[in-house]
Amino acid sequence: MEPTNERHLLEALASGDRRAAERLVDETYRQVFASLVRLTGGDTEAAADLTQETYRKAWKSLPSFRRRSQLTTWLYRIAYNTFLNSIRRPVLLQPIDEQQAVAIEDPDPDQAAKLQQRDVAERLRRAVIGLPEPLRFTISARFWGELAVEEIARQEQVTGAAIRKRLKLATSRLREALGEDAI
Amino acid sequence: MTQPTDREVKSLLTEVEIPEPPADLAARIKSEIPADLSSGRFEGTDLEVFDAPRRSPSRGWLIAASLVVAVGGGLIALRQMDQFQTPAGALESGVVASEAAASDAVAPESVQYRSPVDQSLDDAELETVLVEEIQLNEPLETRSSMEAKPDDSRLQEKSTPGPDVTSADKVVVDEVTAGQAELDEVSADRDRSDRTRVDQKTVASQDLPSPATRKVERSEPAPSRGPQPKLETPSEQPQPEAPGEQQTRARQRADSTGAFEKRQAAQPPQAPATVESTAVAAPAPVRESARLEDGAADRSFAGARAGSALAGSALADSALAGSVLAGSYQQVRSALSEGRWPAPEAIRRAEIVLGFGFGGPEAESKQESASPADRFTILVDELVEILERRQATESELEHLLRRSRALATELDGQPAVEELVVWIEQIGALVESAEER
Structure with a gap:
């Protein structure tokens, strides 16, 4: 995201512009999702859930954003913390046990x-x-x-x-x- | 597999295949954009799943209230335990309860001065209280007149205003006034006898007599401290100085220590209720007060014990205190009479002070520092000091003797001071005999 665009976007967000928020989502959610896929080891469902949660937290903390870094960096930090919290909660990331893994057929031997x-x-x-x-x-x-x-x-x-x-x-x-x- | 290089590690980190995000992911995220972005509040309920449980304000208040209740309960429990552990506290609470009850029924019964020494105290407290009691000890006339005054501060302090307080007070005042008249007679007789005895003492102590002579002198009835074989009223006996005086002083002491009941119990049965017939104003209320305390203690501990063991122990403590009080005095007195030093463990200052039963006047004002009572206490202190170290110089004894005699003359032969003079003389004889050996 261009710095100029980001500044305009932040000003619009500060004024409560919903369309600015939707634009922010459109421009950043793929990057956030990709980082979470890497963090989760390729688990796309978990990454999608964590991406959704990351934006929930972002909306909540948006008024306290001090612009010390770029929006994408700020979002990555939120996503990273969200991931760490998720691996502390074993509910979200349940490892596949051995029996289940054997039962799944390998589509391509x-x-x-x-x-x-x-x-x-x-x-x-x-x-x-x-x-x-x-x-x-x-x-x-x-x-x-x-x-x-x-x-x-x-x-x-x-x-x-x-x-x-x-x-x-x-x-x-x-x-x-x-x-x-x-x- | 060998260790990968840094480049390989970096390529491994970046070579992760990124799948396409779900198609509805952007829509899901956008649907959760809050209406008011500036406040950061969200619509919907999904967020609640991820919110940490928040502590409600009322929960904090509940915790604070629980802490307050717990601490308060603990303090109350400690206080109750203290009261149960010390009979003094129990007795005091019982007296308060009895006074509250008695003030509703019969107001005059609560108009009694109850000395704190009546309660059982430990040694340190006992000594402190006894010294204060001695220093505050007024002549019997003064005390009686104080008790006779309806506007006395002690009377006001102890009496609870009831419906019939005025009439009840009047009854008390009448009774005490009647006692006061008879008390004056006793005091006049005592003064006459004291003067006579002072003259005898002065003649006897012109040249320091031998211990044997003094022993004979001590065996005379006037300053006798032992159990009185017979008590008679002043009206029955023309020369009542010894028994009457002893009775009066015993009464006076018993008013503050409770030792009188103990001595009465130790007396032979043929000397019974003549004390009652003397109609001395102070003693009768003392027994009434003790009865009230007894009942109050019983009521106070009715729920805490099956019988009256605790109240009994409290009263037994009081009686024990009375006997202990006389113990040191008697032991020292008998040892000196026999011409030997008393045992160190027998020398207990507070008991000796109380045993003398000094009834001299107090200072008339607080500015007057050297009242006769103060001077007497100082003399007893010095005497006890000599007794403890079993040694004294001649000049020290002479100085002590001279001051004691001066005080005795000033007080017209106050018996306690006379006794003190005798003790000093006996100690002087002991020191002399030791030097001769």
């Missing part, structure tokens, strides 16, 4: 390579979620939220260099985590 790739992606996702908080948000916002380093720095109220250091450290940790899992 030749896609072993794809399964292995998904397995690696899942391990990577778990490793990201297992990182300590500053690293976890930074790397998820950079790669899953597709936010710029400077934008994350503004959101975190640190310098861009600090965010780069965090990214380097987080990548190193993830590498170690994937290597241990491989052993």
Whole structure:
């Protein structure tokens, strides 16, 4: 979203313009949904529910938005927190138990390579979620939220260099985590 | 699989295939846009599912009220426990209850001064109260006149205005006035006897007599402190100084300590109700007051105990206090009479002070610092100090003796001061004999 457009949009939202809110949804919900799909490991239903919940919270906190960061960054932060809350509530993300998994027939038996790739992606996702908080948000916002380093720095109220250091450290940790899992 | 490189990790992070969002997702989100965006309030009910349960304001008030009730209940329970643990508190509450009840029925019965020493106290409290009592001790005439005054502050404090208070007060005043007249006779007789005894003492103590001589002198009836074999009224006995005086002083002390009942019980049966016939104003109300307290204690603990064990223990404590009070005094007195130092454990200042039963005048105003009562207390303090260390210099004893004699002369041979003088002389003899050895 262009900064000029975003400023106009925020002014319209502040005046209570409903159409401005609908425009905001149209321009951002795909990105929010995509980040949540990555965070949830490809669970589109959960991601859709979390996207809906993210916007509920956004409407509620809109009057307190201080414009320290872009709207998309702010929305990603809400989505990220919503996801973390959801994984603390096991009701929303119920793992498929073993019997259920066996009962589901694989539609394409030749896609072993794809399964292995998904397995690696899942391990990577778990490793990201297992990182300590500053690293976890930074790397998820950079790669899953597709936010710029400077934008994350503004959101975190640190310098861009600090965010780069965090990214380097987080990548190193993830590498170690994937290597241990491989052993 | 070896460890992936940083580039591989980053590519893995970005290589996630993103499916298309559900078609109705945008519509669902838009349907939940609140009507008033600035306030952030939502329409619909779906949000309630995700809202954390909020604490209602009334719940906070309930918690606060519960805390207040719990703390208050605890304090009340502690207070009740304190009252049950100390019979003094129980007795006091019982007296309050009895006074409330008695004021409705017979107002004069509540018009009694009840000394706090009547209650059982621990040693420290007892000593404090006794010293205050001694210092506040008025002559019998003064006390009687105070009790006779209907506008006395103590009378006002203790009496609860009832429907017949005026007439009832009048009855009390009449009774006390009648007693006062007879009391004056007793006092006049006592004054005469005191003067006679002072003369005898002065002659006897011109040159320090030997302990044996003093022993004989002590065996004379006048300053005798032991149990009186017989009590007679002043009218029956032409020279009533010893028994009458002792009775009067005993009455006076019993008014504040409750020890009188104990002594009466210890007396032989052939000396019975002559005390009643003396019509001394102060004693009769004392017994009435004790009866009231007894009944009040019974009523107070009626629900808390099966029998009257607690009230009995409270009264037993009072009686015990009376006997203990006389104990130290008697032990020290008998030891000195026998020409030996009293045992250290027998020396208890408060009991000795009370045992003397000083009835001298108080200071007329608060500015007057050295009233006879104060001076007597100081003298007893110094005496007790000497008794405790079992040692005294000659000059110290002479100084103490001179001041005691001066006080005795000033008070026309007040018996307690006379007794003090004798004790000092006996201690002087003890010190002399020790030096000779």
